[in-house]
Amino acid sequence: MGAPLIELVNVNKSFSGVQVLFNVNFRVYPKEIHCLVGENGAGKSTLMKILSGVYPYGEYEGEILIEGNPVRFFSIKDSERAGISIIHQELSLVPEMTVYENVFLGNEIRKGAVVDVMEEIVRTKELLKKVKGEEISPTAKAKDLSVSMQQLVEIAKALSKNPKVLILDEPTSALSETESENLLSLLKELKEQGVTIILISHRLKEVLKVADSITVLRDGRTVAYFDCKKEEVDEQKIIKHMVGREITNLYPPPLSKPSDEVVMEVKNWSVVDPKTGRYLVKDVNLKVRKGEIVGLFGLVGAGRTELGLSLFGNPYRYFVQGEIFLNGQRVHFRKPADAIRYKLLYLTEDRKQKGLILINTVKENITLSNLKTLTKQMVIDELEEIAVAQNFQKKLGIKARHVEVKVSTLSGGNQQKVLVAKGLFVEPEVIILDEPTRGVDVGAKYEIYTLIRQLAMEGKAILLISSELPEILGLSDRIYVMSKGRITGELKGDEANQEKVMAYAVI
Structure with a gap:
């Protein structure tokens, strides 16, 4: 295996007197994908911010070695000069700037005192081709790109600095399954081109697809290191180290049976985008009973979030037709505050x-x-x-x-x-949960699942919107599947499986 490319030795870090890293040791070898995992709050991002100079020397204890030589970073620029680039979980593109302006922001190509715009555009095209983003125009504004395209621009921006090491913090957290697969494939290609990758992720299935080695942090401490080329590693082994215990069943069993009492019924519900005139939701009918968890599944663009938002007082002012009944009474909401008064609640997928x-x-x-x-x-x-x-x-x-x-x-x-x-x-009596576990680790997911079960036991009617099929299958008493704005299937929880749900999702 040879000598490590990067080592962090006995790293300690505190915030306002509260210690968050305790003698952490971390090593990465050349031309590998090294995955850093742990529960939220374990210290993953903090450790990588030390390595990338976000937290400068003097704000932590310990040592950074590159190819065995001690280094001290007093800024992000210092780490970039040493060949380290980081892409944070919160994308940092300037929305009103073009793609090429974002790629070379702070690192402009100049002819004398003037920025060489044409050279930046040409170089951006080359970088976008390298990251499989040929369809992205260098002159497009960042705000007009999808999240997955913005992620590719961030990677192109990092590669413009010719890094030896590329750090990515939860790069797939806001991507669909297909987009995530494409990004993981790109990371493998970059590794083959000689770039060393450090990937922070809570999606363990993705970790196991790409990792050459894995470090696990728990409560600010290094608790495990796996060389995936030499030993068998599975999700349960990682989870046990992450949470300090085995979670044999991630989805808590039902605590009670749902009532037959229908709390919310939606009839002939349609939603039209006023800008395009396109149907986002078309003729949807659904029911949610007291104490029932109803899953709502669909692929990207199926209309799940648009349905949830339009039921909750329609904050985005879509054109809406149809009827909502709560406890048998027809209701009409002009704004979210009206929905809340009638005990209907929507919890957004975008908490931040x-x-x-x-x-x-x-x-x-x-x-x-x-x-x-x-x-x-x-x-x-x-x-x-x-x-x-x-x-x-x-x-x-x-x-x-x-x-x-x-x-x-x-x-x-x-x-x-x-x-x-x-x-x-x-x-509330009715709760619409939109992606309630997005961006959280496996231990926190279990706690949130337990809470959802508890709410159902207390008699809450829950509509669970999720893009994670195992989550839908593991929690739902009943499942509706959406495709292209329509309900294409309804399954009882005990008769549902991945094949049946996906068959309805791709209609």
């Missing part, structure tokens, strides 16, 4: 942009949804607000030092629990 205010505290996020219940004579009862937040923290197992910490400091799984708490504070 649309669900939470990251700079606010756990307490402020949880109580924001129903502040009027805590207000007396136009003044918020702060003691009552704290009590409400602490109650949800305990009930949902939100891991935070206290309810006054900023939500931005929490792991993805705990942010998701805060979003759920915010929703539950309005005491």
Whole structure:
């Protein structure tokens, strides 16, 4: 195997006196794909930010070695000069800039004092071809690209600096299955071209497809290293090290049987995009009963999220036709606040942009949804607000030092629990959950699945929207499948399998 290309030795890191990395050791060998895994909050991103100079020398203890030689990075530029490029989970493209401007931002090609635009466009075309992005125009604006295309532009931007090591932090978290497969294939090609890849991912199936070696972090400590070329590694082995225990069944069994009482019924529901006149949802009929988890599955573009949003007061102002009945009563919502008054709640798939205010505290996020219940004579009862937040923290197992910490400091799984708490504070009877486990690790997923089961046992009617087929199959009492805006199939949970669901999804 030879000597490591990169080593991090006895790395310690603290934030505001709270230690998050404890004597972490990490090594990567040349021309391999090395996967770094662990629960949210395990320290993966923090470790990679040290390696890439985001956290400069002096803000951590320990040593970085490149080809056996100690190095000190005081900035990202220092790490880039040493051949290390990082692509963060939150894409950093400037929306109003063109693709070529983004690729060479801060690294412009110049003729004297003037930027050589034509050379940048030519070089961008070459880089896009290298990352299988030939269909992307170098002169297109970043904001007009799909997420998967933006991801390719980010990789092209990183490759423009000729890195020896490319670090990718959860690059597939917002991609479809097909887009993820294409990206993984690209990473294998880059490895063959001599680039060493460090991949942070919570998707263990993807990890096992591409990893030459794996490091597992737990609670800020290195707990395992696997050489995949020398030993058999499976999901259970990784999970056991990630969470410190075996999870033999990721999906908790039902705690009770659903009632026959229909809480929500949707009849002949259609949604039209006012800009294009295109049907996003067409003639949908569905029912959700008290205590029932109803799965809603479909491939990208099937119309699942558009259906969920349009039922929740139609915040994007689609053209909508059809009827909603709650507990047998026909209702009409002009805005989301109307839906909430009728005890119908939608929890967004995009918790960071649309669900939470990251700079606010756990307490402020949880109580924001129903502040009027805590207000007396136009003044918020702060003691009552704290009590409400602490109650949800305990009930949902939100891991935070206290309810006054900023939500931005929490792991993805705990942010998701805060979003759920915010929703539950309005005491809903019907909950539409859109991708409730997107971007969270396997341990946090199990906790969220357990919570969903508990909510169903308490009599909540739950519509679960997910692009993860195992999640739909593992949790749903009944499943609707969508394709091209229509419901193409309905299956009872015990008769459903991957083949049947996918057959309806591709109609």
